[in-house]
Amino acid sequence: MxxxxxxxxxxxxxxxxxxxxxxxxxxxxxxxxxxxxxxxQHPGDGAGAGGASRSAVATPSRPADFACPGESPTPTPRPSTHTPSPTAPPTDHYAENHGFMVPFPLHGKRRCQGLAAIGRVREALEPLRRRGDFTAESARKALTGLGYPAGQVQTYQNGSAGVGFLVEVDDYPVCLEGEMDSAQTKADAFGGYPDHTGCDQPSGGH
Structure with missing residues (x-):
């Protein structure tokens, strides 16, 4: 016990x-x-390995846009030429699979170079438009007369009263594409296409 x-x-x-x-x-x-x-993480903890890691993955900024000669002080941004279809289902990957067909916009000095080229091309084609000469050969002669090599100029018939053209202004590339008809001559400058050399639009898809 x-x-x-x-x-x-x-x-x-x-x-x-x-x-x-x-x-x-x-x-x-x-x-x-x-x-x-x-x-x-506390406010102000920007130094050390964390800060170095963030700066290492930072993407380079694009060249700043500014007013080009003959342009208003505040240039209007060029709207995107590619707009997704409002009726496309959520699983539609068209934009993703065809992104290589969307041209690069021009910025900085290259944008000014493109605008200057548009002015020269319009001036060269205006006499043809006024007299109703809408043949691809006449347009080609007018464009090569500006000093562009023949291998960098493409013209094609666009109906009975219209001509389309594509010019590689330089090998950056700075490209110029447009058309002339009885009403007007219009053109657009861009910086080529992703994963593609030259100014012609790539074909194909994923």
Whole structure:
């Protein structure tokens, strides 16, 4: 039969064990709090490895646009020539698969170069338009007369009273595409196409 001292001792051990069980998780919880605190990002923590990592993946900015000669001080951005179909289902990947057919816009000095080329081409073709000469050969002669190599000038018949043209202004490339008819001569300058050399629109798809 256990003595009173032994019973008191056993009860004391039981209390100690229960306290130990309650206190044992505390160091683990404390470590979790400390670990969370170490990983927290505080305002102003821009230095160190995190800042270097962010700067390493930064993409280069495009050349700044500015007013070109003969243009208003605030140039109007050229709208995108590609607009997604409003009736296309969410799973339609047409835009994704045909992005290589969307031309690059020109910026900075190249944009001014393109606008200047548009002015020269319109001036060269205007006499043909006024007299109703809408043959591809006449348009080609007028464009090569501006100094563009024959291999960089394409003209084609666009109906009985219209001519289309495509000119590689330089090998950047700066490209010029447009058409002339009895009403007007219009042209657009762009910077070629993705993964493609020259100014003609690539064909094919994914």
């Amino acid at each position: 256990p003595t009173a001292g032994r019973v008191g001792h056993d009860r004391g051990m039981t209390v100690i064990r229960m306290r130990a069980r309650r206190l044992a998780p505390l160091p683990v919880a404390l470590l979790a709090v400390l670990a969370a605190g170490c990983g927290a």
